[in-house]
Amino acid sequence: MKLAITKEWFERRVKLEGDHEIAAGALARDPAPDHEAESMDAVRLAFGSLIESMRRRKGLTIEKLAERSEIDVADIVRIERDAHFRPEPRAVYRLAQAFDLPNKALQQLSGNTYAQPEMQEHALRFAARSGESPQKLSRDEKKALEEFVAYLARQ
Amino acid sequence: MDRINGLLAFQTFAIMCEGQLQGLMQMNSARSLCRLPEQAGKHLAYVDYVETAPWNRPNIVSKPRFRGVGITMIRAAIEHSRDLGFHGRVGLHSLPQSETFYANCGMTDLGIDGTYENLRYFEMTSSQADALSG
Numbered sequence: 001m002k003l004a005i006t007k008e009w010f011e012r013r014v015k016l017e018g019d020h021e022i023a024a025g026a027l028a029r030d031p032a033p034d035h036e037a038e039s040m041d042a043v044r045l046a047f048g049s050l051i052e053s054m055r056r057r058k059g060l061t062i063e064k065l066a067e068r069s070e071i072d073v074a075d076i077v078r079i080e081r082d083a084h085f086r087p088e089p090r091a092v093y094r095l096a097q098a099f100d101l102p103n104k105a106l107q108q109l110s111g112n113t114y115a116q117p118e119m120q121e122h123a124l125r126f127a128a129r130s131g132e133s134p135q136k137l138s139r140d141e142k143k144a145l146e147e148f149v150a151y152l153a154r155q
Numbered sequence: 156m157d158r159i160n161g162l163l164a165f166q167t168f169a170i171m172c173e174g175q176l177q178g179l180m181q182m183n184s185a186r187s188l189c190r191l192p193e194q195a196g197k198h199l200a201y202v203d204y205v206e207t208a209p210w211n212r213p214n215i216v217s218k219p220r221f222r223g224v225g226i227t228m229i230r231a232a233i234e235h236s237r238d239l240g241f242h243g244r245v246g247l248h249s250l251p252q253s254e255t256f257y258a259n260c261g262m263t264d265l266g267i268d269g270t271y272e273n274l275r276y277f278e279m280t281s282s283q284a285d286a287l288s289g
Contacts (some may be wrong), residue, residue: 001238003231013230013287014223019213020256022225024247025181025204026272 045083046123046148047109049130052080053145055100056137069094079110086111105155122151163285165203168231170224180205182232184239187246190265191278194244199278200236202247213253229260233284243284248274261287 023029040080055065066073071091078085079095092110096103108115109123129144137145163189164185176232181204189197207224210217233243249257258264262277279287 001231001234003234005227005230010223012227016259016284017222017256020225020259021176021212021250021253022228023206023253024202024255024257025250026248026274027181027204028206028211028250033183040256080253101274132186 010109041083042127042139043109043115043120043123044111046087046127047106047111048080048083049127050109050148051095052077052143053130053137053141054101054149055080057142057145065098069098071095101149102152103154105152119155122148166235168228170227172221176208177211177221178205178207178228181283182227182235184235184241189244189246189278190276191263191280194278194280197244198239198241199244199246200232200239200241202232202245205232205247225256226260230288232280233288236284242281243279243288244281245279245284246276247255248272248276250274 055062060068062076063073065071066076069076069091071094074085075085075091078090079087087110087111089107089110092106092112093103095101096106097100104113105119107113108119117124126148130141166182166184168180168182169176173283180202183201183203184198186201186203187199189195190200196232205225205228211221211224212282213219229245232245236243236245245262246270247257247262251274254264254275254277257277260279261283262279263283265276265278267273268276
């Protein structure tokens with residue numbers, strides 16, 4: 001096939017395009033955002049905050065926690081700060097052991113298993129109440145952490 | 156697309172620029188026949204799929220890197236149709252956000268197609284193809 005497009009033709013015809021999209025065929029459809037996935041993201045966010053708060057409460061650096069729980073430093077950084085990172089069930093299990101938290105509930109928070117709506121609600125509330133200061137936990141943060149841990153323990 | 160690799164009825168076009176893929180189109184010359192009354196039942200080159208890279212889309216980025224990917228693809232579809240002996244006859248189902256573009260190209264709007272995900276079907280006659288490529 002010969003495609004002899006002159007510059008003149010191109011400049012004249014490109015105007016037809018304007019700011020319009022050119023997509024055709026069902027395959028060109030962008031994937032629709034999944035609402036369930038969004039609420040799961042909030043749960044995963046709470047998981048990151050929980051691990052960070054627990055670590056700070058114990059006065060551990062990321063490095064120390066990595067050493068103790070035998071998880072890669074990079075993985076812990078991503079667990080705490082990257083809500084799209086899905087940690088391995090094994091790593092979640094080690095964290096549950098390191099912080100003496102129920103493994104089943106942590107697997108739900110980490111996104112490895114499905115979190116019930118009630119769990120989602122508690123997780124979201126916890127995420128909203130925990131700050132990002134690298135220093136010691138504030139009294140409010142400590143309270144939020146204790147409440148959430150108590151809730152997880154009841155699961 | 157792996158499944159149709161090597162099949163003659165499925166011609167695929169890619170626009171490469173600066174080492175990157177800027178747009179992709181898949182044609183199908185054996186899918187359907189013309190629907191417009193004036194050319195009903197004749198063969199056409201059907202656009203199974205066409206899309207431009209996300210960084211070329213004004214609705215995603217404020218400054219698209221390349222313009223003209225779409226019009227170039229439509230021109231390619233017309234030339235492909237001519238090569239097949241279909242005289243520039245082209246058909247496609249437009250996504251809602253692209254309908255104005257195909258109307259601008261001079262294609263005839265045959266309305267929402269309930270048999271294909273409720274997408275609007277557009278068809279180009281050979282004289283419309285001549286007008287656009289001239």
